[in-house]
Amino acid sequence: MDVLSLDQFGRLLIPKEIREQLGLTNTTQFTLVIQDGKLILEPLPQDSKVYYSGTALVVESEPIDNLETALEDLREERITEFIASSENPV
Template sequence: MSVVVRVDSKGRIVIPKNIREALGIREKQLLMLRIVDGKIVLEPIGDVADKYYGVVRVEKWPSDLDEFLAGAVREWWRRST
């Protein structure tokens, strides 16, 4: 599937709806932009929740998830240094 798009004065392009739908790209989703052999390649990045699902395993979720995650990061940092 190919389509011609125009770059606006701020360097933006619009990805046509049919292409977004074909790739499952949603509003505010992150895309990886790379230059490969002189061409721009855009790839959808999965949701962070999907990407890291199952990384943290706990018996019971804490009442303060922010503090729990901060503690997990501190523990990871302590172990990695």
């Protein structure tokens, strides 16, 4: 169990290992509930950043799966499509 303390301004530092495990960043917002004399912090869902980079729509968010696996699946799909299109030219 981690022991935490408040600084002189009432701030509580959440250890890095816990922040990484929960995916918390310096922009994460929380709800605070007091229940049976305990503080309960719950991170609010973070909105994904969406913007245009040139003509491409970019969404910045945490990957929901293994990124390497997703990229490999996309590569294989494109290779399969390329092979199929070269075997059956229009």
